[in-house]
Amino acid sequence: MDFHDSPAEAAFRAEVRGWLADHLTAEYAALGGVGGEADETGWDVRREWERLLGAHGWVGLSWPKDHGGRAASFAEQVIFQEEYARANAPARVSFFGEGLFAPTLIQFGTDEQKRRYLPKIQSVDELWCQGFSEPNAGSDLANVQTRAVLDGDEWVINGQKVWTTLAHRADWCFVVTRTVEGSQGHKGLSFLLVDMHQPGIEIRPLRQMTGSAEFNEVFFDGARTPADHVLGPVGEGWSVAMATLGFERGTAFLSRQLAFQREMQDLIDAAQKNGAARDPLLRNKLAGHYVGVKIMQYNGQRMLTQMSRTGAVGPEASIGKLYWSTWHRAFGETAVQVLGTDGLTIRNDAPYELDALHLTFMGSRAETIYAGASEIQRNIIGERVLGLPREPR
Amino acid sequence: MNFAFSDEQEELRRIIRQFLEAKSPSSEVRRLMETTEGYDSAVWSQMAEQLGLQSLTIPEEYGGQGYSFVELGIALEEMGRVLLCAPYFSTVVLATNAILNAGNDAEKKALLPGIAAGETIAALAFTEPNGKWDAAGITLEATNKGGEWVLDGTKSFVIDGHTANLIVVVARVAGTSNTDGIALFTVAGDAAGLTRTPLATMDQTRKQAKLDFAGVKATPLGEPGQGFAAFSKTLDQAAVALANEMIGGAQCVLDMSVEYAKVRVQFGRPIGSFQAIKHKCADMLLEVESGKSAAYYAAWCAAEDNDELPVVAALAKAYISDAYFHCAAENIQIHGGIGFTWEHDAHLYFKRAKSSEIYLGDATYHRELLAQRIGI
Numbered sequence: 001m002d003f004h005d006s007p008a009e010a011a012f013r014a015e016v017r018g019w020l021a022d023h024l025t026a027e028y029a030a031l032g033g034v035g036g037e038a039d040e041t042g043w044d045v046r047r048e049w050e051r052l053l054g055a056h057g058w059v060g061l062s063w064p065k066d067h068g069g070r071a072a073s074f075a076e077q078v079i080f081q082e083e084y085a086r087a088n089a090p091a092r093v094s095f096f097g098e099g100l101f102a103p104t105l106i107q108f109g110t111d112e113q114k115r116r117y118l119p120k121i122q123s124v125d126e127l128w129c130q131g132f133s134e135p136n137a138g139s140d141l142a143n144v145q146t147r148a149v150l151d152g153d154e155w156v157i158n159g160q161k162v163w164t165t166l167a168h169r170a171d172w173c174f175v176v177t178r179t180v181e182g183s184q185g186h187k188g189l190s191f192l193l194v195d196m197h198q199p200g201i202e203i204r205p206l207r208q209m210t211g212s213a214e215f216n217e218v219f220f221d222g223a224r225t226p227a228d229h230v231l232g233p234v235g236e237g238w239s240v241a242m243a244t245l246g247f248e249r250g251t252a253f254l255s256r257q258l259a260f261q262r263e264m265q266d267l268i269d270a271a272q273k274n275g276a277a278r279d280p281l282l283r284n285k286l287a288g289h290y291v292g293v294k295i296m297q298y299n300g301q302r303m304l305t306q307m308s309r310t311g312a313v314g315p316e317a318s319i320g321k322l323y324w325s326t327w328h329r330a331f332g333e334t335a336v337q338v339l340g341t342d343g344l345t346i347r348n349d350a351p352y353e354l355d356a357l358h359l360t361f362m363g364s365r366a367e368t369i370y371a372g373a374s375e376i377q378r379n380i381i382g383e384r385v386l387g388l389p390r391e392p393r
Numbered sequence: 394m395n396f397a398f399s400d401e402q403e404e405l406r407r408i409i410r411q412f413l414e415a416k417s418p419s420s421e422v423r424r425l426m427e428t429t430e431g432y433d434s435a436v437w438s439q440m441a442e443q444l445g446l447q448s449l450t451i452p453e454e455y456g457g458q459g460y461s462f463v464e465l466g467i468a469l470e471e472m473g474r475v476l477l478c479a480p481y482f483s484t485v486v487l488a489t490n491a492i493l494n495a496g497n498d499a500e501k502k503a504l505l506p507g508i509a510a511g512e513t514i515a516a517l518a519f520t521e522p523n524g525k526w527d528a529a530g531i532t533l534e535a536t537n538k539g540g541e542w543v544l545d546g547t548k549s550f551v552i553d554g555h556t557a558n559l560i561v562v563v564a565r566v567a568g569t570s571n572t573d574g575i576a577l578f579t580v581a582g583d584a585a586g587l588t589r590t591p592l593a594t595m596d597q598t599r600k601q602a603k604l605d606f607a608g609v610k611a612t613p614l615g616e617p618g619q620g621f622a623a624f625s626k627t628l629d630q631a632a633v634a635l636a637n638e639m640i641g642g643a644q645c646v647l648d649m650s651v652e653y654a655k656v657r658v659q660f661g662r663p664i665g666s667f668q669a670i671k672h673k674c675a676d677m678l679l680e681v682e683s684g685k686s687a688a689y690y691a692a693w694c695a696a697e698d699n700d701e702l703p704v705v706a707a708l709a710k711a712y713i714s715d716a717y718f719h720c721a722a723e724n725i726q727i728h729g730g731i732g733f734t735w736e737h738d739a740h741l742y743f744k745r746a747k748s749s750e751i752y753l754g755d756a757t758y759h760r761e762l763l764a765q766r767i768g769i
């Protein structure tokens with residue numbers, strides 16, 4: 001047990017810190033901490049910033065060296081994210097590409113596929129979206145009905161996806177489709193890679209409770225993709241999709257969680273400014289959230305050590321997902337309580353525009369739903385970590 | 394960065410667990426909790442002779458093995474897991490750390506070797522009937538009468554205060570208040586003028602006593618009046634230690650719940666297949682794992698004796714106080730009627746969880762402490 005950086009880790013940290021100090025300036029620095037995976041504030045500048053990161057090899061840190069990565073260890077990835085959060089750098093735009101698709105591609109893709117897609121993710125030339133959920137396939141993802149059939153050397157796709165975050169920003173979508181006629185459940189699915197810029201795809205924005213429309217409905221009406229744009233074997237898309245969900249529950253939200261410590265400090269500052277911090281009950285609540293956010297960090301460090309030893313994220317990742325989403329939701333509730341009567345008003349009501357604390361208050365309601373709802377995480381923890389019997393289905 | 398125990402530490406855990414499973418099964422806990430002393434002196438000696446548990450963290454120059462707080466945390470976690478009935482927390486955590494923090498070299502040389510050898514049972518008398526956990530609650534007065542220090546007042550809730558042969562007393566120099574004038578002393582368990590009354594404890598697995606001091610002659614431990622820093626640090630270390638002990642109990646009640654949920658059948662299904670039960674277990678696991686992260690991290694900070702200790706101690710005690718009690722309470726619910734019986738062990742953990750939650754200050758108290766320490 002040792003929480004000090006090893007000499008190599010310290011050197012890496014210094015490198016990251018130095019690079020950020022040199023490059024996170026002017027308009028980039030002005031966007032400090034702004035935006036989220038599903039928040040488009042400052043989008044164009046954030047995308048420019050991310051291109052700069054990519055050009056210097058800070059996108060795709062963990063990828064193998066021959067695919068342009070730095071083969072960074074888990075520990076180095078955490079160090080990078082810690083420094084990134086400490087520097088208060090803008091939230092990243094390529095969450096779905098870099099965070100979800102790339103690790104899945106590295107695990108399941110052919111060499112040719114990796115050479116085709118990874119460089120464009122790193123250069124932030126291509127953004128991705130996640131085509132999993134459908135109107136009748138949410139928690140029960142295996143109930144996907146979107147179909148794809150081979151027509152010569154192309155797949156033809158018909159069906160509908162929903163809640164597709166940032167589809168309107170995406171160049172590509174990884175789509176879970178049913179490719180085996182008459183198949184049911186998790187059998188007969190394939191993980192297709194589909195160009196979003198084509199006539200067979202229609203994107204309709206869905207307005208969220210936050211007022212903005214980051215997620216969408218995506219309709220596939222004879223959309224096409226080449227026959228070899230399948231990740232993993234045809235008909236075995238389920239295991240590929242499960243790997244993606246593993247990354248989503250494991251490492252993808254690391255930077256998010258680390259940013260929570262800054263949110264915590266911001267709320268403490270706000271409470272001190274408006275006097276809420278003098279209220280004994282609110283003080284106690286704030287301290288309770290502080291306990292929670294620090295334990296999130298310790299949990300992460302323990303998980304990281306575990307991962308460094310086993311090389312993988314197990315079902316234990318569900319504990320982390322359940323923890324951070326639950327923490328953030330409760331934190332958001334306190335945030336508005338701290339605001340007091342100021343909580344009654346927002347930045348703008350036409351268009352409906354939220355300040356940071358209200359955005360946390362509302363946005364966090366989604367976090368216990370996406371990436372596997374909390375109830376599903378508890379099922380996974382109960383069944384796959386604790387070994388409790390499955391529900392009869 | 395490496396957040397895992399070393400192979401040697403895992404081995405230490407294995408040895409302690411093996412020992413405790415043999416020496417402290419539920420039947421022994423139940424036998425000892427019905428006694429006034431609340432421990433088995435033969436097992437206490439074996440702990441010292443076979444495993445060196447009492448000497449674990451005492452520096453080598455005072456007859457100990459010089460291990461760190463991380464190893465102490467491991468020992469305590471294992472003890473908490475089986476509800477070991479022994480004056481370990483009082484002797485090795487409270488009194489030993491108070492002596493290490495407050496004493497000068499000669500005092501440590503005089504007091505610690507006996508503890509390390511398992512010969513001395515020691516207690517830390519700091520709480521009083523006012524039930525406060527901090528320096529403000531210390532009213533027991535120390536008066537210097539012609540070069541001799543004399544103690545007058547009452548201490549209560551003193552863990553193992555009735556069986557200890559060495560008592561470290563936290564007093565205040567007459568005429569001082571709050572953090573000023575805190576003075577530590579040692580007195581023998583059978584000192585003249587000291588009346589010891591065992592208390593009827595809600596948690597029978599951990600014994601407490603009320604100690605009345607009437608003109609008791611006492612030996613200073615460190616400089617009388619300058620004891621606050623040492624006392625405060627002792628409390629932080631004790632909170633970390635207790636958190637580690639508590640998390641062992643929390644893991645045990647989780648194990649009991651999961652085990653039972655797998656085998657108990659109602660409506661033709663194991664109850665663990667019902668989400669209402671499964672999700673309780675999942676939440677308990679989340680709390681136990683989070684509690685471990687906090688407890689282990691805090692133990693490391695205590696081992697390093699770093700600046701984070703005061704914050705992390707409050708943080709760990711706050712989280713684990715709630716977590717252990719919640720898990721112990723859910724364990725009863727998951728067991729149904731049998732969980733409410735005297736015969737089932739669930740109530741022993743439930744009571745230990747509550748007494749540990751209250752002891753040193755509950756979660757609300759520690760969150761306020763934390764708020765002050767992080768500048769809210």
Ligand SMILES: Cc1cc2nc3c(=O)[nH]c(=O)nc-3n(C[C@H](O)[C@H](O)[C@H](O)COP(=O)(O)OP(=O)(O)OC[C@H]3O[C@@H](n4cnc5c(N)ncnc54)[C@H](O)[C@@H]3O)c2cc1C
Pocket residue numbers: 038129130131132133134135137138139140162163164165166215366369370371372373374375376379668
């Ligand atoms: C902001 C946001 C962004 C999203 N972005 C994307 C995206 O980019 N791509 C994508 O594919 N999807 C996305 N999703 C969809 C998300 O993955 C689903 O909402 C989620 O899987 C839940 O599915 P559902 O909405 O159909 O709810 P349902 O599955 O219908 O669940 C409704 C309720 O029932 C509970 N429930 C369901 N099954 C069980 C069970 N077996 N046991 C106990 N309780 C159960 C759930 O926990 C939940 O509380 C997004 C969602 C949100 C809110």
